[in-house]
Amino acid sequence: MAERAGVSIKTVSNVVNGYPHVSPETRLRVEAAIAELRYRPNLSARNLRQGRSGVIALALPDLAIPYFAELATRVIAAADQRGWTVLIDQTQGDRAKERLVVSGIRAHLIDGLLFSPLALTGGDLAARVDSTPMVLLGERVGRSPYDHVAVDNVAAAEEATAHLVQLGRRRIAAIGAQKAAAGVTARLRLRGFRHALAKAGLTEHAVAHVAAFHRADGATAMAGLLTGSPAGPPDAVFCFNDTLALGALRTLLARGIRVPDDIALIGFDDIEDGRYATPALTTVAPDKSQIADVAVDLLASRLSGTAAQPKELVAGHRLIVRESTLH
Amino acid sequence: MAERAGVSIKTVSNVVNGYPHVSPETRLRVEAAIAELRYRPNLSARNLRQGRSGVIALALPDLAIPYFAELATRVIAAADQRGWTVLIDQTQGDRAKERLVVSGIRAHLIDGLLFSPLALTGGDLAARVDSTPMVLLGERVGRSPYDHVAVDNVAAAEEATAHLVQLGRRRIAAIGAQKAAAGVTARLRLRGFRHALAKAGLTEHAVAHVAAFHRADGATAMAGLLTGSPAGPPDAVFCFNDTLALGALRTLLARGIRVPDDIALIGFDDIEDGRYATPALTTVAPDKSQIADVAVDLLASRLSGTAAQPKELVAGHRLIVRESTLH
DNA sequence: GCGGCTATTTACAACGTTAGATACAACGTT
DNA sequence: AACGTTGTATCTAACGTTGTAAATAGCCGC
Numbered sequence: 001m002a003e004r005a006g007v008s009i010k011t012v013s014n015v016v017n018g019y020p021h022v023s024p025e026t027r028l029r030v031e032a033a034i035a036e037l038r039y040r041p042n043l044s045a046r047n048l049r050q051g052r053s054g055v056i057a058l059a060l061p062d063l064a065i066p067y068f069a070e071l072a073t074r075v076i077a078a079a080d081q082r083g084w085t086v087l088i089d090q091t092q093g094d095r096a097k098e099r100l101v102v103s104g105i106r107a108h109l110i111d112g113l114l115f116s117p118l119a120l121t122g123g124d125l126a127a128r129v130d131s132t133p134m135v136l137l138g139e140r141v142g143r144s145p146y147d148h149v150a151v152d153n154v155a156a157a158e159e160a161t162a163h164l165v166q167l168g169r170r171r172i173a174a175i176g177a178q179k180a181a182a183g184v185t186a187r188l189r190l191r192g193f194r195h196a197l198a199k200a201g202l203t204e205h206a207v208a209h210v211a212a213f214h215r216a217d218g219a220t221a222m223a224g225l226l227t228g229s230p231a232g233p234p235d236a237v238f239c240f241n242d243t244l245a246l247g248a249l250r251t252l253l254a255r256g257i258r259v260p261d262d263i264a265l266i267g268f269d270d271i272e273d274g275r276y277a278t279p280a281l282t283t284v285a286p287d288k289s290q291i292a293d294v295a296v297d298l299l300a301s302r303l304s305g306t307a308a309q310p311k312e313l314v315a316g317h318r319l320i321v322r323e324s325t326l327h
Numbered sequence: 328m329a330e331r332a333g334v335s336i337k338t339v340s341n342v343v344n345g346y347p348h349v350s351p352e353t354r355l356r357v358e359a360a361i362a363e364l365r366y367r368p369n370l371s372a373r374n375l376r377q378g379r380s381g382v383i384a385l386a387l388p389d390l391a392i393p394y395f396a397e398l399a400t401r402v403i404a405a406a407d408q409r410g411w412t413v414l415i416d417q418t419q420g421d422r423a424k425e426r427l428v429v430s431g432i433r434a435h436l437i438d439g440l441l442f443s444p445l446a447l448t449g450g451d452l453a454a455r456v457d458s459t460p461m462v463l464l465g466e467r468v469g470r471s472p473y474d475h476v477a478v479d480n481v482a483a484a485e486e487a488t489a490h491l492v493q494l495g496r497r498r499i500a501a502i503g504a505q506k507a508a509a510g511v512t513a514r515l516r517l518r519g520f521r522h523a524l525a526k527a528g529l530t531e532h533a534v535a536h537v538a539a540f541h542r543a544d545g546a547t548a549m550a551g552l553l554t555g556s557p558a559g560p561p562d563a564v565f566c567f568n569d570t571l572a573l574g575a576l577r578t579l580l581a582r583g584i585r586v587p588d589d590i591a592l593i594g595f596d597d598i599e600d601g602r603y604a605t606p607a608l609t610t611v612a613p614d615k616s617q618i619a620d621v622a623v624d625l626l627a628s629r630l631s632g633t634a635a636q637p638k639e640l641v642a643g644h645r646l647i648v649r650e651s652t653l654h
Numbered sequence: 655g656c657g658g659c660t661a662t663t664t665a666c667a668a669c670g671t672t673a674g675a676t677a678c679a680a681c682g683t684t
Numbered sequence: 685a686a687c688g689t690t691g692t693a694t695c696t697a698a699c700g701t702t703g704t705a706a707a708t709a710g711c712c713g714c
Contacts, residue, residue, distance in 0.1 A: 008694050009694090011694075041435070042435040045375050045435075047371035049673085063403070066393065073389060073390045076417050087382065087413065107367035107370070108367060109412070215599065247603060278605070280577075336664090369701070372700035376701045
């Protein structure tokens with residue numbers, strides 16, 4: 001211990017923690033000893049004593065999915081502002097792993113949990129007994145008693161679809177519907193898609209289902225729309241996220257179909273790749289920084305105990321028109 | 328405490344840790360109490376007692392950069408295999424932040440550190456005093472006494488360039504050189520590029536410098552090569568990573584230049600985006616899973632004290648030929 | 655039926671920190 | 685000169701866990 005400074009342990013603690021009533025010379029002496037002995041406070045001991053760790057977990061499906069990577073970047077930055085460290089749990093969208101995360105594997109190691117579930121059901125959440133504060137990212141799951149941040153998916157999807165209608169397209173398809181109870185996001189976006197078509201007095205040209213929101217799924221789904229539809233190909237497609245759209249784009253270009261001339265394409269998420277695709281991808285951009293900031297703020301309120309009812313916050317979004325829908 | 332089971336703290340500990348000499352009925356009783364009271368061992372206390380936390384840090388520039396996101400995914404998976412949790416530090420490639428990471432901000436919170444530096448100098452590493460085991464990812468930095476995993480950048484860059492030569496291209500340029508002492512990776516790839524050209528008896532057509540390895544830098548650099556070069560445009564370009572290449576591709580397609588017909592393009596990293604670009608990007612694929620596995624293994628040896636000399640391990644790579652260089 | 659063995663359980667101490675109470679000294683006031 | 689006040693430093697206990705040593709009980713062979 002750094003009593004090389006000829007001082008009690010507590011005084012060292014006081015210096016380290018900036019306690020005001022330490023004489024300048026003592027402080028200097030202690031700081032010198034700290035530097036000399038390369039003393040580092042043991043965070044485990046501090047955590048034990050204080051009952052909190054300064055670490056939060058961010059649980060998401062997979063960092064290799066650009067949307068989540070971009071979100072994680074912002075969450076880490078927001079947490080950093082508060083002096084928190086972020087630990088990542090990848091669930092692969094697997095229900096068993098998601099339940100594990102929610103059940104509190106990391107109890108007492110993390111102060112709070114930011115969780116972006118994919119497969120979790122309302123029942124899973126209701127059955128949760130772990131008391132670690134948790135904030136959900138993304139769609140609402142059941143009637144869960146947890147704080148929650150998401151964009152208004154129905155409205156956003158409606159805007160995206162309306163944009164296609166405004167271009168004068170009439171044979172409008174969607175890619176990204178999901179069978180499983182899992183696809184809450186998909187369900188909301190599909191609803192928005194249908195609202196917009198109904199408002200415009202159009203019927204949906206086709207809706208392609210996918211197993212996941214990956215490029216490969218988008219590519220396959222688009223191939224299906226081109227050949228499988230008895231009514232012929234669509235003239236515009238709303239993909240429920242950007243990776244689906246990039247996969248679809250790939251299929252179209254490979255077959256010499258012009259985008260947007262023959263088929264207009266719009267995505268969702270505004271990932272970096274979409275901006276540099278050719279043609280650049282029109283998309284709905286959720287305000288990821290806002291999502292991250294709000295989520296971290298919510299968690300902070302939970303931690304300080306000042307939060308009351310679970311809140312459901314809506315983050316902003318906006319349509320970004322790029323080449324894939326320019327006429 | 329779970330002495331609801333009518334048993335000492337230590338016995339609970341013994342049950343939790345699978346100590347063999349616990350009678351079956353006691354074990355059952357304790358397990359029942361644990362379930363009933365939802366008891367969770369306090370990891371901070373355990374860490375304090377045992378002197379290790381089961382947490383390692385992965386420090387990298389930015390998760391929003393696809394290569395690092397893909398690498399992080401694999402590191403987390405590899406760490407998971409060993410029961411370790413991964414905490415992420417984003418440095419933004421900023422030297423001050425990198426020094427902070429290396430100096431041990433997380434001392435006693437993490438058992439080890441996997442670090443992918445960008446701006447750090449050999450001097451910074453030599454000045455390191457923190458004793459947390461560390462394994463470096465990416466290029467060797469100075470003559471540092473640390474374990475270290477990377478692909479053979481010179482050889483890989485040479486292969487990439489040789490591939491362009493084999494296509495019959497003769498006006499071969501590179502994008503990605505860096506002025507700063509920082510760009511160790513860039514320097515090695517540039518060296519490989521020049522080796523290959525020298526072997527083929529060619530002179531370099533042009534070498535574009537970039538501030539960073541982002542899409543925007545690639546786009547700008549390519550524009551420069553097209554207009555700025557007195558010798559005219561190149562007929563092939565080796566980009567030092569895939570994001571540079573995707574940026575460059577965007578510039579080319581926007582100007583109606585055909586890839587690969589007019590200009591062939593090759594990247595480095597094999598990120599997912601490149602596979603779905605049109606034309607799909609030829610690239611050098613480092614074995615990311617191997618890098619992650621080996622790095623985690625190295626760290627494990629350090630932690631168990633069985634490691635001797637610092638090791639410098641070379642991960643595999645291979646050329647993946649796709650449309651952007653097909654003739 | 656006693657000594658020595660094994661199986662099971664417990665007691666104690668320690669990991670390094672910090673909140674709170676306490677000790678001490680110097681000072682100005684009455 | 686006795687008093688409270690203030691600033692500085694120390695003392696004590698506690699956070700929850702686990703390694704070690706020790707206690708207890710049952711069992712065997714003689």
